[in-house]
Amino acid sequence: MNTYHYVDASEAPLRDGTIKLHGPDGFAGMRKAGLLAAQILDALTELVVPGVTTGVLDDAVRRMTLDAGAVPATLGYRGYTHSCCTSINNVICHGIPGDKVLRDGDIVNIDVTPLLDGWHGDSSRMYLVGDVPLKARRLVDVTYECLMIGVNMARPGVRLGDIGHAIQRHAEAHRYGVVRDFCGHGLGRLFHDAPEVVHVGTPGTGPELRPGMFLTIEPMINLGKPGVKMLDDGWTAVTRDRSLSAQFEHSIGITEDGCEIFTKSPRGLDKPPY
Numbered sequence: 001m002n003t004y005h006y007v008d009a010s011e012a013p014l015r016d017g018t019i020k021l022h023g024p025d026g027f028a029g030m031r032k033a034g035l036l037a038a039q040i041l042d043a044l045t046e047l048v049v050p051g052v053t054t055g056v057l058d059d060a061v062r063r064m065t066l067d068a069g070a071v072p073a074t075l076g077y078r079g080y081t082h083s084c085c086t087s088i089n090n091v092i093c094h095g096i097p098g099d100k101v102l103r104d105g106d107i108v109n110i111d112v113t114p115l116l117d118g119w120h121g122d123s124s125r126m127y128l129v130g131d132v133p134l135k136a137r138r139l140v141d142v143t144y145e146c147l148m149i150g151v152n153m154a155r156p157g158v159r160l161g162d163i164g165h166a167i168q169r170h171a172e173a174h175r176y177g178v179v180r181d182f183c184g185h186g187l188g189r190l191f192h193d194a195p196e197v198v199h200v201g202t203p204g205t206g207p208e209l210r211p212g213m214f215l216t217i218e219p220m221i222n223l224g225k226p227g228v229k230m231l232d233d234g235w236t237a238v239t240r241d242r243s244l245s246a247q248f249e250h251s252i253g254i255t256e257d258g259c260e261i262f263t264k265s266p267r268g269l270d271k272p273p274y
Contacts, residue, residue: 004195004207009188019186019194021212026119026188027253027260030214033070033121034251034262036114040064041125042267045274048127050104054086058097061112070116073191080235085111085124092220092228092237092245093182104130107140109247113191120187122216123263124249128272135223136244137272142174143221143246144271146199150217151250154259158209164201167219177226179245182237184216187251209254214262218249 009020022030040061047060062083065072072083087095087109088102095109102108111124126140146167153163171178184197195207199219224243231238239245248271252259264270 006210009212014190017194019207019213020188021210022188022214022253023212026212026214029117029119030121030188030251030253030262033114033116033119034123035121035266036065036068036070036116037112037121037123037251038263038265040112040114041110041123042265042269044110045127045269048102048108048110048129050102050130052102054088054095054097054100054102054108057086057110058082058084061110065112065114068114068116070114073113073115073120073122077191083112085109087111087245087247089244090239090242092179092222092239093247094235094237096233096235102129105132105136106130107132107136107244107246111249115191118189120189120191120251121263122187122191122249122251124218124247125270126246126248126272127274139176139221139223139244140246140272142171142176143219144248146171146219146221147217147248147250150199150219151252151259151261154209154217154252154254155257156209156211156254159204159206160195160197160209161201161205162203163217164198164206165203168200171219171221177222177224179220179222179226179228181228182220184218184249186213186215188214211254211256213254214251216249216251218247220245220247
């Protein structure tokens, strides 16, 4: 049986592998960072159109982040040189922006993490480019449902295995594959912290959610099997069977009786169509 160590975030060293429990100041900081992430993703809804390059979208994310007094947490992270990730069609996550042109029928995930006043607001959404086929739209819809199943379960006393199991059951009921190679995570003053939030699981296992925990839920769902292949750039993860993949991500904080979504869209644009 694993032992999970929970500590008061105000007293813990940043990188000690413990699960940090935050107070009102942490919630206030995460609300601001999460709102900025949501506002950036809202603004991108008007820019994601056939013919735009992912590099143009990355420039827009960087500009909006800096203009708000924040910095993109991905910029310089482990050598990464961009302000967001743009993952198109069969790219599961960590797609690198550049000269790639979005085409009619594409689906694309854009993942942003502004670092504002020391707090990380981590969120991603799917965007439909032009006229998207029904099977791709259905994948996007079910992936969003998986996200919200996890978010709506998040409250004190629930274990992460319970959440992973519920997400897995919903996705697999549609014969989709749930990616195991990447997961959600704790966050706050660190970009990636304990615990890992795996989107498959066994009920009654894993860390217990407690008030003050901050974490991301970010299921990656494949139209085919869950297998992953890494490209030679060291970042881009694609589906091994070349099937489509979709992902949504929210940052949340566990409250006394549920959870608070820090990255909820102020314009109601949490899922397409926008």
